Amino acid sequence: MALLISDECINCDVCEPECPNGAISQGTDIYIIAPELCTECIGHHDKPQCMEVCPVDCISQDPDVVEDKDSLYQKFLKISA
Template sequence: MSTYITEDCINCGACEPECPNEAISEGDEIYVIDPELCTECVGFYDHEACQAVCPVECCLPDPKAVETEEQLLSRALRLHPDDGELKKKATANDFPSRFRK
């Protein structure tokens, strides 16, 4: 599932620079997350970076778009084809993921 930003967003922008996939952008009224770019930080962190910095905790997994760790890692690898470290960790099955806490 990708993460989404609820209407509780205060439009502070803290989340945008934290996203390893550049999936977050400023929308008309609140920040938004492109679900085609979101990997819930699988492969990069053991938590969702946007949620970790959000002062109102409005970055949440979308229950309408559930995805597995495998799907999210596959997307991360597709989005970052030149990231040798990510490939190495993925091959060794030793990558950061909120699913592995």
């Protein structure tokens, strides 16, 4: 699954620079994650870095974008090619 930032986001700016795929950007009100770029850090790290640094735990898996680890790894290979 791609990750999703909830409206509990406080715009603290710590998640955006941690994303190795550039999937996180400032939205209208809160930060957003582009599902086509999110690999949950597979290929880069053991755990999603945005979730690791978020001080309010407002990042979770997006139930609307279901992907298994192999699909996420294939996306990583495509993005990093």
